[in-house]
Amino acid sequence: MEDNYDISLLKKKKKVNSRAKGSTFERSIAAQLNDRFKTSDFSRTPGSGAFASTHKLPEHLKIYGDLITPKNFKYCIECKKGYNKESLYSLMNYSSEFWNFIDQCQKDSDRAHKSPLIIFKQDRQPTLAIVPYDAGYTSNNYIELKRETRTYRMYLFDEILNEQDSLWVY
Numbered sequence: 001m002e003d004n005y006d007i008s009l010l011k012k013k014k015k016v017n018s019r020a021k022g023s024t025f026e027r028s029i030a031a032q033l034n035d036r037f038k039t040s041d042f043s044r045t046p047g048s049g050a051f052a053s054t055h056k057l058p059e060h061l062k063i064y065g066d067l068i069t070p071k072n073f074k075y076c077i078e079c080k081k082g083y084n085k086e087s088l089y090s091l092m093n094y095s096s097e098f099w100n101f102i103d104q105c106q107k108d109s110d111r112a113h114k115s116p117l118i119i120f121k122q123d124r125q126p127t128l129a130i131v132p133y134d135a136g137y138t139s140n141n142y143i144e145l146k147r148e149t150r151t152y153r154m155y156l157f158d159e160i161l162n163e164q165d166s167l168w169v170y
Contacts, residue, residue: 021081021082022079022080022081022082023044024081025079025081025121026044026066026067026079027044029042029067029077029079029119029127030042030043030044030067032161033067033069033161036161036162037070037165037168039070041068041069041070041073042067042068042069042070043067043068044066044067044068045063045065045066045067045068046063062111062112064076064108064109064111064112064114065077065078065105065108065109065112066078066079067079070169072169072170073114073168073169073170074114074115074168074169074170075109075114075115075116075117075131075168076105076108076109076112076114076115076116076117077105077117077118077119078101078104078105078108078116078117078118078119079118079119079120080098080101080118080119080120080121081120081121081122082122082123083097083098083120083122084122084123086098086122088143088154098120099147101118101120102116102118102130102145102147102152105117105118106150115131115132115135116130116131116132117129117130117131118130118131119157126156126157126158127156127157127158128154128155128156128157129154129155129156129157129160130145130152130153130154130155131152131153131155131160132150132151132152132153133151133152133153135153135167136167137153137155137159137160137163137167138163139155139156139159139160139163141155141156141159142154142155
């Protein structure tokens with residue numbers, strides 16, 4: 001008697017390296033911002049955003065967020081890639097893990113004396129940007145996110161990327 005088993009079905013699916021995926025996304029966003037603002041000042045933060053909280057540095061050397069930005073850039077940027085199990089509508093739920101990212105970016109931006117900007121992308125979906133409700137963007141294509149006393153707006157990143165420079169810099 002001969003066994004007719006297809007062993008290929010037993011092979012495990014290759015594990016996704018989420019750290020590498022996040023780093024690639026951060027580099028991609030930095031490149032887009034460098035192209036948009038015709039600079040080379042945007043780059044990944046060493047240690048991907050944890051650098052300021054894990055190193056004892058003088059205040060003028062601290063770096064907050066996932067990207068190093070030009071001095072006059074008004075945002076502290078947090079980049080998130082993946083989280084495909086969350087639907088956009090679940091982000092509005094107070095218990096969503098995504099609110100932790102918003103809280104983290106808000107704390108970093110407060111320390112850096114900047115506004116928070118969360119750039120978020122799920123697989124095979126457009127890149128989104130979450131900013132405080134009063135950021136001043138002219139696009140009427142947004143979803144409002146509210147929690148306690150804070151209100152944010154979620155836009156398509158490509159849409160706001162083309163907004164006037166004065167909305168991005170001091």
